[in-house]
Amino acid sequence: MTQEELDKLMDGDMDLGDDALSMDDGDAIESDADSVQHDSDNYKVSADNSWPPPPPSTENKVVHQLDDVTKESEEKASQIFDMLEAISNEAMAIEEKIDSVSSALNSNIELFEKLLTKFPNIPHFEEQIQKSKVAIENIAVISDNVSTIGMNCMSAMDVMQYQDIHRQKIERVINIMRALSNYMNKLFEGKIDDENRVSSAKHIHGDDTSNKDIADEDDIEALIAAFGKK
Template sequence: MTQEELDALMNEDIDDLDASELTDEAEEIEVEEEQVIEKKSVKTDDKPLGYSEETAHHWPLPATDENKMVHQLDNVTKESEEKASEIFDIIEGVSNELMAKEENVNNVMEVLNSNIELFTKLSEKFPDVEAFKIQLEKNESALNDTIEAVETLQNSGDAIMSVMDIMQYQDIHRQKIERVINVMRALSRYMNSLFECKIEDEKRVSSAQHIVGDTHNDIASMDEIEALLEQFGSK
């Protein structure tokens, strides 16, 4: 075998070795990725260790969106703020309409005042003409009704302003709820830091089903065990 053939053979072995090493490394990476995915799937499970349908009544309510207190309070503040904004928009629209109508009524009052002034002069100049007197009385009556309408519009505007002032308390309530949320979140972070550990739950030893002093009757008592042993001994 020549030196060239030997070199070619060595190069082929090296290439085969590199390919096998790359294949092994790829397989190891795939295995590690699968393990990471399995760990993530275990961690994303919200059920506590030892929880099952049979033992569900021993556990508090599950941590769903319906039972998460902070989540519910956030929804309350969000929904109340949205509804309050809608109410403010409606009240503002009504207030603007009242102001516009009040301006229109004031224009009508100017016309009625001018009519009253005109029919007053005509009645004085032509006292025998009953039509002037009748129109004068009608305009005076219409003016009184218009004045009452203006007063009603003004009172309604004042009432709407009072409602808007009262609605400001909704923002105060929102701030109080947010304060409660912040306190709860601070307590949650403190409790998490207080109970955190470096050992994963999957690596811990399972808890004993019965400890001396437990009141449940899931296992046999000492008397029952002794009676059972006596039965076996008698046989």
């Protein structure tokens, strides 16, 4: 800002337009974003936030979450296998029933053909023969569809085998993370137990003296005088 603009601003002649307001609003938004980013009480995991680190709650424990993923995925995979097996068994049962129906229709066709030979003037026999042949054709289509369902179930079971491979990969990651965790614990392990270790000093020479919890010289003299009166 130039001196001329500053003089106009002091005299009230300068127009603060949308640019100034938008700049202030932008600063306020940026300030709010910083406050949210550093608000540990309302922390939410985000790739954009580098501080503070996520609290060690259940939903933020990495190994805990991976264990849940492997357990739940294995349970769901087992349920899917059971359902696919049930569908495959039902398809096989349908194929067996289709064979019996086809056999019965073929027997009916043979019977009506014999009757038609003996009684050619009765058109009902010819109609039943044609209907039985159409039914056999439809049953053949149904049989093919059922066979396709059974094959698809078997293919789905083969594909589901990869779920076990994925579980093994996740378990490998878990084991690596656990090994790193144990290594870090060993690396920072001390000779003194935590319960036997002295507490840290609240104030060390050279610290920021603006902290209200730090006693100044007057407080120390008053404390000594109070002890002297006792």
